[in-house]
Amino acid sequence: MNVSFNKRDPVYIQVVRQFKERIATGTFEPGQEIPSRRELANQLKINPNTAQRAYKEMEEEGLIYTEGNNPSRITKDEHVLAAVRGELLEEAVDSFMTSIRRIQIPFDELVEVMKEKYQEQSGKEGGEIK
Amino acid sequence: MIEVKDVTKKFGRKQVLKGVTFTAEKGEITCLIGINGVGKTTILNAIMALTPINSGQILIDGSAINKKSYEKITFIPDAITMLPQMTIGQSMQFMQDFYESWNQERATELLGFFKLKPEEKISSLSKGNTAKVNLLLGLALDVDYLLMDEPFSGIDIFSREQIANVFTSHLVEDRGVIITTHEINDIEHLIDQVVLLDDGVVVKAFNSEEVRENEGKSVVDVMREVYQQ
Numbered sequence: 001m002n003v004s005f006n007k008r009d010p011v012y013i014q015v016v017r018q019f020k021e022r023i024a025t026g027t028f029e030p031g032q033e034i035p036s037r038r039e040l041a042n043q044l045k046i047n048p049n050t051a052q053r054a055y056k057e058m059e060e061e062g063l064i065y066t067e068g069n070n071p072s073r074i075t076k077d078e079h080v081l082a083a084v085r086g087e088l089l090e091e092a093v094d095s096f097m098t099s100i101r102r103i104q105i106p107f108d109e110l111v112e113v114m115k116e117k118y119q120e121q122s123g124k125e126g127g128e129i130k
Numbered sequence: 131m132i133e134v135k136d137v138t139k140k141f142g143r144k145q146v147l148k149g150v151t152f153t154a155e156k157g158e159i160t161c162l163i164g165i166n167g168v169g170k171t172t173i174l175n176a177i178m179a180l181t182p183i184n185s186g187q188i189l190i191d192g193s194a195i196n197k198k199s200y201e202k203i204t205f206i207p208d209a210i211t212m213l214p215q216m217t218i219g220q221s222m223q224f225m226q227d228f229y230e231s232w233n234q235e236r237a238t239e240l241l242g243f244f245k246l247k248p249e250e251k252i253s254s255l256s257k258g259n260t261a262k263v264n265l266l267l268g269l270a271l272d273v274d275y276l277l278m279d280e281p282f283s284g285i286d287i288f289s290r291e292q293i294a295n296v297f298t299s300h301l302v303e304d305r306g307v308i309i310t311t312h313e314i315n316d317i318e319h320l321i322d323q324v325v326l327l328d329d330g331v332v333v334k335a336f337n338s339e340e341v342r343e344n345e346g347k348s349v350v351d352v353m354r355e356v357y358q359q
Contacts (some may be wrong), residue, residue: 007348010339011319041298047159047320048303050339 003044011046015054019063023074024085030076034064131155132177132275132306137186139172146172148330149186154323156274156306159297163314163353164327170310171208173327174277177308178205190275201231206268208280210260212252218263219248225267237270240301244292258289265293269301276302278309282316290316297321318349326356 005014022028035043041051055072058064062080066072075081100110132154139147146169154160162170175181177188179195190199212221218241226232241248244262255263265281282290296302297320311317318338326334333356338349345352 005319007318007350008342008346010343012339013343038300038303042295045295045298045320047322048298049158049322050319053339 005046011050012053012057015040015044015046015051016057016061016063019054019058020084020088023063023081024088028074030074030081032074033071034074036071131189131191132308133187133189134173134177135187135189137173137176137188138184139169139176139181140184146330147176147183150327150330150332152325152332152335154275154306154308157304158322159302159307159309159320160323160325161314161317161321162308162310162325162327163312164310165312165357168327169330170327171279174205174279174308174310177277178203180205202273203275203277204268204271204273206265206276206278206281208283210252210264210267212263212267214253215251217249217251218246218255218266221252221263221267222248222270225270229271231272233270233272236272236301237266240266240269243296243299243301256286256289258285258292261285261289262293265296269296273305275306275308278307280310280312282311282313287316294320314349314353321349324349324352326353328357 003014003018005011019028019034028034034040037051037055038048040046040054041048044051055064059066059072062077063075063084064072065075105113134150134152134154137147137150138145150169150173152160162173164170172181176183177190177195179188179200188195190202193199212224216224222237226234226237244259244266246259246262246266250259252260252263261281265278268276268278281293285293294317297307297317309321321338324334324336324338324341325332334352336352341347341349341352
């Protein structure tokens with residue numbers, strides 16, 4: 001995991017966000033073991049107390065679970081997993097809409113441009129629109 | 131917990147500390163920030179009872195510094211105190227002979243962590259490596275509190291990064307750390323508490339995550355508000 005942090009958002013929230021992105025894209029699979037608090041602090045170069053806080057937050061949101069003294073794992077709960085994807089999508093669209101509204105592009109034109117761009121990007125990555 | 135309560139200190143006619151109050155918890159990194167000459171080093175010296183204070187109180191885990199609590203703290207000055215003709219290995223041996231709390235296992239681990247060779251002479255080391263040896267000698271002691279004076283000052287960016295990595299590792303885990311610095315940029319997201327000093331007093335003390343969460347400000351944002359008013 002390699003993350004650069006911005007300086008104005010709480011670090012623990014940025015860590016949770018990274019986990020959500022990795023869960024949504026499948027980099028972290030359901031049930032996958034995650035690093036310990038110490039390992040995470042080390043990997044991300046963050047304060048161990050912050051890593052602890054991020055894990056606490058994710059436990060509360062049901063993103064990760066811990067059984068007994070075993071390492072924590074990514075949730076297998078499909079509702080939670082779907083919600084994570086939905087949350088990230090909505091957030092991305094919201095911020096996109098905010099910038100689009102500022103320049104007042106008609107909806108049809110917008111959709112056309114989006115299709116083109118998406119195809120261009122997928123082409124670069126060697127994939128197709130799913 | 132280290133409690134600094136209303137501490138004052140005069141050097142001749144110059145009142146350096148005019149009533150400094152803050153606390154530093156175990157398991158947290160507390161950063162004393164202020165422009166040069168504001169008395170940061172004096173505060174560390176006062177905590178170690180290396181310099182007498184004029185008034186106020188300093189408590190370590192609830193009691194004034196005594197022989198027992200003295201062994202719980204180590205002070206890492208901003209310059210190495212070993213002789214230049216000594217090798218790193220000899221410096222480590224010296225520390226081991228001198229301090230009961232020396233932890234050879236951790237010392238060896240730190241050597242690897244900093245990629246230092248024991249046969250190298252102190253006099254032949256770069257500034258960055260000298261700073262690392264200095265830090266190693268302090269960090270290898272089994273103490274509850276570490277006071278570090280300007281650990282990032284005057285060294286190259288890669289050495290700074292390596293030193294910063296110590297703070298996120300088990301080498302510091304669960305200990306209370308107080309560091310003084312005037313360069314906060316590299317370590318903003320590593321520290322817990324921030325104590326801003328100006329003109330002999332604490333102008334603001336806060337938790338860095340809380341200020342980000344509640345005010346959407348970086349540590350530097352808060353410093354700008356405080357120092358550039």
